[in-house]
Structures are given as structure tokens and as C-alpha cells.
Amino acid sequence: MPDKQGNLWISHNKGITKFDIQKEKSKHYTKSNGLQGNEFNTNAFDKAEDGTMFFGGTNGLNVFDPSAIDSATTAPFLQMVDFKVNDQAFEEKYILSPNDTLVLPYKKNTF
Numbered sequence: 001m002p003d004k005q006g007n008l009w010i011s012h013n014k015g016i017t018k019f020d021i022q023k024e025k026s027k028h029y030t031k032s033n034g035l036q037g038n039e040f041n042t043n044a045f046d047k048a049e050d051g052t053m054f055f056g057g058t059n060g061l062n063v064f065d066p067s068a069i070d071s072a073t074t075a076p077f078l079q080m081v082d083f084k085v086n087d088q089a090f091e092e093k094y095i096l097s098p099n100d101t102l103v104l105p106y107k108k109n110t111f
Helices: none
Strands: 008-012 013-020 027-031 041-049 055-059 060-064
Touching: 008 041, 008 055
Parallel strands: none
Antiparallel strands: 008 013, 013 027, 041 055, 055 060
16 A cells, blocks of 8 residues: 555565665564554555555554654664673673674684
8 A cells, every 4th residue: 555655555464564666675564563463454454535554454453654653774783791601701801893703712612
């Protein structure tokens, strides 16, 4: 179903996907994003005159304004707060940049 910006909103059995036709990119939404569930019923969708969308699923109804959804993506930040080698605390302190590599001796093969 198209929204006012020309994006397509597609419901299926694994959530709802927004497809940006101009950029040829998609954003997938699931129960973890607030949907009633991940499984949607065939032909159970509609759009109001103001652009509000309705998608019916096996657990209920999703109602949203697609222009109000923030689809900006932020890269996750990974932080390790504990590191053990061979079940012992790794005593050396490192600050690793994204392209750094930590090389361990062959005897320290479990982390």
C-alpha cells in the first residue's frame, strides 16, 4: 500500500516492510518495534483519507501514520565490559577501535 511519500508498505507473515522506491531501500518492522505480532492476514489492510494505515494481523490491528514513524537507523554501539580468556579475567586493558584486531596465543583459545 503506498503512502503519501510514495513508499510502499507491505504486510506479510514476518511483519511489515516499508520499501522506499526512490532509494531502493527497505526497513522491516516486527513485534519488537511495537506491532501486535509478526503474522498478518491476506487482504487485511486499508488506508484512511488522511494517510493513516491499518493492517490486520492474527493478534489484532495495527493503526499508524507512516509519516510519523522515525525510520532513521543508528548503528549499534558495542561495548565489552568483561573479557575472559580460558575462564580467567583478561588482565591486559585494551581500547579497540572498529578496525583493530586482538590476537591471542594458541594456548589461550577460549574466550
